[in-house]
Amino acid sequence: xxxxxxxxxxxxxQMGQEVILRCVPISNHLYFYWYRQILGQKVxxxxxxxxxxxxxxxxxxxxxxxxxxxDGSNFTLKIRSTKLEDSAMxxxxxxxGWAGVQDTQYFGPGTRxxxx
Amino acid sequence: GESVGLHLPTLSVQEGDNxxxxxxxxxxxxxxxxxxxxxxxxxxxxxxxxxxxxxxxQGQRVTVLLNKTVKHLSLQIAATQPGDSAVYFCxxxxxxxxxxxxxxxxxxxxxxx
Numbered sequence: 335x336x337x338x339x340x341x342x343x344x345x346x347x348q349m350g351q352e353v354i355l356r357c358v359p360i361s362n363h364l365y366f367y368w369y370r371q372i373l374g375q376k377v378x379x380x381x382x383x384x385x386x387x388x389x390x391x392x393x394x395x396x397x398x399x400x401x402x403x404x405d406g407s408n409f410t411l412k413i414r415s416t417k418l419e420d421s422a423m424x425x426x427x428x429x430x431g432w433a434g435v436q437d438t439q440y441f442g443p444g445t446r447x448x449x450x
Numbered sequence: 451g452e453s454v455g456l457h458l459p460t461l462s463v464q465e466g467d468n469x470x471x472x473x474x475x476x477x478x479x480x481x482x483x484x485x486x487x488x489x490x491x492x493x494x495x496x497x498x499x500x501x502x503x504x505x506x507x508q509g510q511r512v513t514v515l516l517n518k519t520v521k522h523l524s525l526q527i528a529a530t531q532p533g534d535s536a537v538y539f540c541x542x543x544x545x546x547x548x549x550x551x552x553x554x555x556x557x558x559x560x561x562x563x
Contacts, residue, residue, distance in 0.1 A: 377539065379550045379551060382550060390550055392550070425494070439484075441495070444491075444492070
């Protein structure tokens with residue numbers, strides 16, 4: 335069964351450093367998403383991406399964040415200058431359509447980001 | 451949304467019993483709802499979904515009920531098994547937006563053998 339994959343599974347970085355989290359969405363999907371989950375809290379939407387541009391972003395997704403689809407398979411989330419409060423699990427998701435037409439979002443296993 | 455912190459509602463059931471997990475949603479414009487299961491250290495796993503034009507949908511051992519009048523969603527798991535132990539989240543689409551899912555607080559289901 336096709337699945338979303340993410341690398342690395344765990345990333346440790348120093349405050350102020352840049353990190354890139356990588357995702358390979360399901361191959362025939364067109365819509366891509368990033369969510370984050372701070373330990374013990376609920377999953378929060380960050381950004382959605384379609385046709386090589388951001389469709390929607392939340393208040394969390396400020397200028398420190400960016401997303402990119404550098405090739406036909408990868409989808410990346412970059413945090414330019416990490417802060418302690420960026421420590422969280424980051425989940426990538428993809429869907430064939432968007433939830434406005436009720437297409438299921440499938441989630442990857444997540445990358446645990448620890449900022450020291 | 452409010453912060454949950456480290457204290458999730460917990461439901462403890464005996465293996466073989468039925469489980470009912472409840473969720474209240476907030477956005478009257480939401481028209482699509484999903485239940486996800488999250489095991490420790492893993493990503494949310496799709497269980498079942500329902501559209502707002504339905505009030506009930508059944509899957510394998512799971513049933514989702516939607517009450518739009520009181521904005522309430524429930525997940526029923528029949529013959530609960532130890533492998534069902536996880537945190538269960540309901541999610542709604544942010545009505546009209548491009549796929550933004552709003553997740554609920556989560557309920558931890560613990561199945562006793």
